[in-house]
Amino acid sequence: MDRAKFPARQLPRSPPGRDSDDLGSFLKRASPAEILAGISDACLKDAEKSSPWTLTPPGPALRFCHLITKLMTPATRGFREMKSVVVRFAGDSGDGMQIVGERFTDTSVTVPNAIATFPDYPAEIRAPIGTIAGVSAFQVHFGSQTVLTPGDEPDALVAMNPAALAVHLYDLVEGGLLIVNSAAFTPDNLAMAGFATNPLDDTALTKKYDVLPLDITGLAVESLKDSPLTMKEKLRTKNFFALGFTYWVYGRPLEPTINYINAKWAAKLPDVADANIRVLKAGYFLGETTETTRNRYMVARAEVDPGTYRKISGNDAIALGLIAGAKKAGRDLLFSGYPITPASSILEALAGFKHFGIKTVQAEDEIAAIGVAIGASFAGQIGVTGTSGPGMCLKSEFIGLAVSTELPLVIVNVQRGGPSTGLPTKTEQSDLLQALNGRHGESPLPVVAANSPSDCFRAAFEAVRIALEYSTPVILLSDGYLANGSEPWKIPDDASLPEISKPFAELGQPYIPFARDLETLARTQAIPGQAGLEHRLGGLEKNEKGSISYDSDNHAEMTRLRAAKVEAVAKSIPPLNITGERSGKLLVLGWGGTHGAITSAVSTLRAEGFDVSSTNLRYLNPLPSDLGDLLKGFEKVLIPELNSGQLSVIIRAKFLVDAISMTKIMGRPFKVSELRERILQLLND
């Protein structure tokens, strides 16, 4: 991207958007002090009255002048009703955009709205301030109906500096609301973002978007002029100003955020709590007082299933699913990991569950991490390790050992862009073939995939179930998009979760290490401490009795049995869940994290009368036994994947179906619109 050419290339000369208004130019012209200077009591009361939520009146520093209200065009007071809205907060990685996004999310779930979020942050922890590399963003999609993805293009963009504008403006819908922190548009910052001239001075920008430049920095500092905080501390509150203003635009309550601020700071740093609350309210009141020409958007309460909900991210859901699985199996859980983006937060989450008897080990490397987990499984617990692609490569020799010794084990791969270090903070589905085949020798194992942040719970539970019931390592595939994204989760009743039954070998009976259950073909474990069942496991090929065997026929038979055991898992998996019909013109077949985007596109098209159906594969190995028949029922099969077509290779090879592959390898999820477009193309062919 050549940022220097940006204004000319990006901004159309035609004026499709709204005209800029007096407020915009006033806010640009006036100093923060002028803007915040003494508001009359009448104005204050007016502000309170118009607010849909109860607010404490602002202090004297927050009084807005009549001057501003006079400059406004007459108030509309109304909200424009929207089915769903996508807001993206973008700023420097030190600007607190993730915090603001999280707050906006937590507030919106209480409305309640249907919601999905996606953080987008750089791999560098603190890239130089103001640079393109340092831009961090958080997108929230909230709606009054089902929301299955964090949204394609934002309807509103909050850009805290020029670099954030440069990176994210491309995505903003035409006519979208663009709130910028004009204070950050200094010559230095503009240069770092690659702007030759200030884009805020370009009328093309204001014509294309609903631009609102606010001196967010100045307003935040000014509203804290009586605060004892240092200037540096005051500057740090500016994200809450932006948040407060955004709350006003979307008519969100302030209470959840105020409660959050108080819980976080009130006890230890009361001045910080006070300042953040004041700045948050200042942002809201700025909107309240200057609302007149702004459109406000109201997203009605969503029709949500009754129940108790919590917000959950993919990695947190994996942690809970693993614990739940272990509890239902009556086994202790030992999780061993090595820090790697985007999987580390699973280890972090589990380390906080020690009072559940969970033991965690931060191992010296990826190889050690899986070795520790295998050791725990050998000792009778359920060993789990988690990583991302590069770590999977390191673990693969040990996975072979777990296949050979037929020990229960769960290996979580939170996929990211590859190969090699690749795109550590971006998402991809490019480890599917690795999961299925990336080992030496004939070493099949079950592979399951999660399809949404909250679904990570079920997927992890299922991985534990299969690992134990089939005495096998299981790979659980998630991805960066699911791991970091979050959504409301209707909390299940623990009684509704199935029991996992896999007893150890009985004492007093002769122990045959590789004797198998007739149905599952699983072997039964005897564990250290069980007297009389002493035996040796190892990577050398064994016969049924557990003795080393180099016999050709035995090797052929053991290889066949290990594969048959994995195939037997198919008998324990439910029928495919289909959006639409079991036959028709087009089936969209997806797996993993593309579920939300595919289902959104297909549901919408079906509502418009198109003959298209979709399904999502939870089980990649073995494939569900009803998949073959389903594929036969459709004229065309489209397989969208965030890789170069890995599932389509499998489907073509296994079912001889002329599947059409749709691929995207940009480190980002599918947009609903691009899926829609491709589906329509195929339906019209």
Next chain:
Amino acid sequence: MATEIENVPAVPALTRKDFVTPNDVRWCPGCGDYAILNSLQRALPELGVPRENFVIISGIGCSSRFPYYMQTYGFHTIHGRAPTVATGVKVANPDLSVWIVTGDGDGLSIGGNHLLHLLRRNLNVTILLFNNRIYGLTKGQYSPTSPVGTRTKTTPGGSVDHPINPLLFALGAEATFIARTIDNNPKHMVETFKAAHEHQGVSFVEIFQNCVIFNDSTWDPVYAKENRDDQMLFLEAGKPLLFGKNKEKGIRLNGLMPEVVDASAPDLLTHQPDHPSPLYSQMLACMGLPDFPTPVGVIRKIERPTYESLIHNQVEDAKAKKGTGTWRELLHGSSTWTVE
């Protein structure tokens, strides 16, 4: 674990035979591993641990076939990684007596990283490192403990890499128990294994082991009958450092260096394996041919909390502080909302 009630054996008395498997032992005739196997089978019954609580874990190499020959729980894992599996086993069940059997290639080359971390964590397990200074199972390539100049198929001009001193390696990782024994002295091996087991913490035991096929007689300059009196120094806690056929020579410090003196000389060093300073242990670890006798026995033994007990304590502390976790707490977390 020994019972607290005296004179009542915790388990039926075990004998060497209880630890012998019916499997054919497949090491080369004359291999030093036979003597080590025999010594461990003699040592284990004397430890007061039920047989089912022993777990022997190995990596890959000649020595790593060891678990198959012990009638205990055993795990023959992958090359260099036995310490990781042992960590999982011991953390999962701290009551088990876990033994890692490894070699110079398995433990110090491909598995050097894991060994380092196992040692510094002070996991309460015993590591038996069979050092024959050669890769045997792959038919005779030089190993990380081979002296410079070792000629093998991969080093026809002689090896150029400086070897690892296993004891110094263990000391560098701050192992809490470091010992050395030799495959031609079963009595010393049994004693050393028992001392290693008794130590609460990680126990690292280097065993001079002869590879009869690819590196025969590699330790003869130290332990052959004609050399051993002058070239080995048997360490005993609290006793002066004496050696020679009639214990006529001793070791004392001259500045920061040891020197060999007559046993009657003043200021002979007394063996203090529990001395907190690593300097003394380092001096012993570095002693050897050609200027000094090679120390055998327990070089260092200090106390530090074990890794698995610290993990276990954190779990128990968390339960005491927060109460044992419930389904409701697990699933609900800290913040929920209800839709009517």
